Amino acid sequence: MSLGPKAVSSRSQVTWCVSVAACVGLFVAVGCGAPPAPESDAPEGAAQEVSGSFDTATPDRPHLVDALSMPAEPTLSVDSFTSASECAECHPRHYAEWSTAMHAYATVDPVWRALVGVRQADFNGERDKFCVQCHTAIGTRGGEVTANFSFDDFSPIALEGVTCEACHKISSIERPFTGGHVLDESGPIRGPIRDPVETFFHESEYSELFDSSELCASCHDVFEQHGLNLERPYAEWLESPAAREGRNCQSCHMPTYTGQAAVLDGVPERDNLHSHRFIGVDLPLSPTFIEDPEVFEEVRREVKALLASAGEIELSAADTVQVGETLNVNATVRNLIDAHNLPTGATFNRQVWIALTATDAAGTVLFQTGHLDANGDLRTWGSDEPDSDEHLTTFQSGFTDADGNRTPFPWKAVENNSNSIAPLEERTTTFPVPTTGAVGPITIDAKLRFRQAPPFVARALGLEAAVPRIEIHEIGEAELIVAVE
Ligand code: HEC
Ligand code: HEC
Ligand code: HEC
Ligand code: HEC
Ligand code: HEC
Incomplete structure (x- = not known):
């Protein structure tokens, strides 16, 4: 497995199809049978941190079941769990924030649902538990995910x-990846308050887990069934300055505020309550998920602010250039996050890139990279004009299948090649700007851009209507003016 800063070769050609139905047909037709053998270096490092591992996998039988997170038989009853709406009465702010968060979106997410549909068809339902085990651990462990299940049959709590x-019935972590948390269905509500006021509604118990990154790791670090590492924010964090200084995921993703943890008489004001919006990079693509436009705007502003804090871009070049010479412009991108890579998480579905334009005083564009094609796609795989942007510089990861082709489907991938930048590290790319006939001065404008999904992937998954909702955010920008002699 390679997760090093290795560029994905652009020579790979991709066979694309226009809808889930077409995809399904195509993949069945080309026979997408068993994935490759498990990679031996997959979860071991992480496994040593907290004991426990997957059930043994073999090449012909990858992690099809796992006693903890993908049990063959139900290990809990969905009826033991209480709906979030019942918590709202005493915890109105926690509920309101959670209901706008990606955590509440996890089984209605149209991108997730579309991918699960393709996987169902690819494996005829045999591997259906895998993609569901974190998005609804309660539903998966409660036996609702059987071969070729339908979302229509999910119970309300799974939805x-x-x-x-x-989260609040997690009692321990067996492994800090791939659904490695233990759910204690009949246990108390666990949380970070050491002296909780008693309530008739639930038993409360302090648990140090809620103040740890391991809690997040059990869902946020993901290995595919054949061993490929898909997501690794916790593994990145373990080696980061933030971890050395004892700052966990919550310190950025759950900012604190002062108030009552439960809005009831006799409950004290506390100064370290935690936002449950879990701001990341995603805005819901489903227009009905956050109905109130003002709330949507607020969440959007917070996503933009988080992204603006994530990194910066700087430009440098000679002060002057002679007409006709090549002007070498250096663009340095720095990750300002001291806790994980830029980008992190589901990086294979993100786009982070440098958009750079050099224009002379007459308005002639001398050089351009990171600009979009007529469909709004970057000029790379999936574009109408693939490979027409020779200098395209991106920082997300990309899957390659056994034939060396690009694929958006993790179960078909043998490599996840990442260009992401480690905490507080930087990377410089040099762009050669031709200056033949240029009228001075030359203005170079650069932006570091982010988008939650490539439009061509959304279209290929049958989510055409969502494309206009995929916004481009600016992480950073820079400008440089070079005189011409
Ligand atoms: C180990 C737990 C786990 C498993 C297994 C898992 N996911 Fe996720 N998934 C997550 C987490 C955590 C996130 C949020 C990460 C992020 O946004 O960076 C996520 C986010 C997503 C998203 C939304 C982000 C985006 O790209 O728009 C999609 C879609 C998704 N997963 C699809 C899948 C599919 C398909 C599978 C099966 C191949 C799968 N997931 C298996 C935990 C899991
Ligand atoms: C009838 C009111 C009421 C309802 C309904 C209620 N809670 Fe609570 N909850 C409380 C009170 C009171 C506290 C203690 C607050 C404090 O001491 O500051 C509390 C504390 C908590 C804590 C912190 C526990 C700790 O020790 O850190 C969590 C987590 C929690 N509740 C989650 C939930 C969840 C989840 C639900 C819904 C399944 C829920 N609550 C429903 C009243 C309620
Ligand atoms: C120092 C603040 C900070 C800490 C600590 C932190 N993050 Fe982040 N996180 C960010 C910023 C800024 C972004 C947006 C840029 C990016 O995607 O890398 C982000 C993005 C994310 C995303 C969305 C990525 C995507 O593209 O889907 C996930 C998931 C995430 N963080 C999980 C975690 C987890 C898990 C931890 C702990 C192991 C953690 N973060 C710790 C600042 C932080
Ligand atoms: C993704 C996991 C997750 C989900 C989902 C979640 N919580 Fe929490 N909750 C946490 C964590 C983690 C903390 C403690 C953060 C810390 O101490 O750094 C917390 C803290 C709390 C507290 C203690 C007071 C505070 O703000 O610190 C209450 C009460 C609470 N949650 C209620 C709820 C309710 C009600 C819901 C659903 C509407 C909910 N939580 C959903 C992870 C979660
Ligand atoms: C039970 C599994 C689970 C746990 C535990 C969990 N998450 Fe998540 N988280 C998810 C899933 C699944 C998603 C994505 C859902 C989707 O978009 O479809 C997600 C999404 C997120 C996002 C939004 C990412 C984006 O792309 O915008 C952030 C931020 C996040 N989680 C942070 C945390 C932090 C911090 C913790 C620990 C305090 C945590 N999560 C614990 C499953 C979990």
């Missing part, structure tokens, strides 16, 4: 995705 009790 709540990562609901309150999907």
Whole structure:
């Protein structure tokens, strides 16, 4: 497995199809049978941190079941869990914030649902538990994910995705990846308050887990069934300055505020309550998920602010250039996050890139990279004009299948090649700007851009209507003016 800063070769050609139905047909037709053998270096490092591992996998039988997170028989009853809406009465702010968060979106997410549909068809339902085990651990462990299941048959609590009790009934972590948390269905509500006021509604118990990154790791570090590492924010964090200084995921993703943890008489004001919006990079693509436009705007502003804090771009070049010479412009991108890579998480579905334009005083564009094609796509795989942007510089990761072709489907991938930048590190790219006939001075404008998904992937998954909702955010920008002699 390679997750090093290795560029994905642009020579790979991709066979694309226009809808899930077409994709399904195509992949069945080309026979997408068993994935490659497990990679031996997959979860071991992480496994040593907290004991426990997957059930043994073999090449012909990858992690099809796992006693903890993908049990063959139900290990809990979905009826033991209480709906988030019942918590709202005493915890209105926690509920309101959670209901706008990706955690509440986890089983209604149209991108997730579309991918699960393709996987169902690819494996005829045999591997259906895998993609569901974190998005609804309660539903998966409760036996609702059987071969070729339908979302229509999910219970209401499974449709709540990562609901309150999907976290607050976690009693321990067996492995800090791939659904490695233990859910204690009959246990108390666990949380970070050491002296909780008693309530008739639930037993409360302090648990140090809620103040740890391991809690997040059990869902946020993901290995595919054949061993490929898909997501690794926790593994990145373990080696980061933030971890050395004892700052966990919550310190950025759950900012604190002062108030009552439960809005009831006799409950004290506390100064370290935690936002449950879990701001990341995603805005819901489903227009009905956050109905109130003002709330949507607020979440959007917070996403933009988080992204603006994530990195910066700087330009440098000679002060002057002679007409006709090549002007070498250096663009340095720096990750300002001291806790994980830029980008992190589901990086294979993100786009982070440098958009750079050099224009002379007459308005002639001398050089351009990171600009979009007529469909709004970057000029790379999936574009109408693939490979027409020779200098395209991106920082996300990309899957390659056994034939060396690009694929958006993790189960078909043998490599996840990442260009992401480690905490507080930087990377410089040099762009050669031709200056033949240029009228001075030359203005170079650069932006570091982010988008949650490539439009061509959304279209290929049958989510055409969502494309206009995929916004481009600026992480950073820079300008440089060079005189011409
Ligand atoms: C180990 C737990 C786990 C498993 C297994 C898992 N996911 Fe996720 N998934 C997550 C987490 C955590 C996130 C949020 C990460 C992020 O946004 O960076 C996520 C986010 C997503 C998203 C939304 C982000 C985006 O790209 O728009 C999609 C879609 C998705 N997963 C699809 C899948 C599919 C398909 C599978 C099976 C191949 C799968 N997931 C298996 C935990 C998991
Ligand atoms: C009838 C009111 C009421 C309802 C309904 C309620 N809670 Fe609570 N909850 C409380 C009170 C009171 C506290 C203690 C607050 C304090 O001491 O500051 C509390 C504390 C908590 C804590 C912190 C526990 C700790 O020790 O850190 C969590 C987590 C929690 N509740 C989650 C939930 C969830 C999840 C639900 C829904 C399944 C829920 N609550 C429903 C009243 C309620
Ligand atoms: C120092 C603040 C900070 C800390 C600590 C931190 N993050 Fe982040 N996180 C960010 C910023 C800024 C972004 C947006 C840029 C990016 O995607 O890398 C982000 C993005 C994310 C995303 C969305 C990525 C995507 O593209 O889907 C996930 C998931 C995430 N963080 C999880 C974690 C986890 C898990 C931890 C702990 C192991 C953690 N973060 C710790 C600042 C932080
Ligand atoms: C993704 C996991 C997750 C989900 C889902 C979640 N919580 Fe929490 N909750 C936490 C963590 C983690 C903390 C403690 C953060 C810390 O101490 O750094 C917390 C803290 C709390 C507290 C203690 C007071 C505070 O703000 O610190 C209450 C009460 C609470 N949550 C209620 C809820 C309710 C109600 C829901 C659903 C509407 C919910 N939580 C959903 C992870 C979660
Ligand atoms: C039970 C599994 C689970 C746990 C535990 C969990 N998450 Fe998540 N988280 C998810 C899933 C699944 C998603 C993505 C859902 C989707 O978009 O479809 C997600 C999404 C997120 C996002 C939004 C990412 C984006 O792309 O915008 C952030 C931020 C995040 N989680 C942070 C955390 C932090 C911090 C913790 C620990 C305190 C945590 N999560 C614990 C499953 C979990």
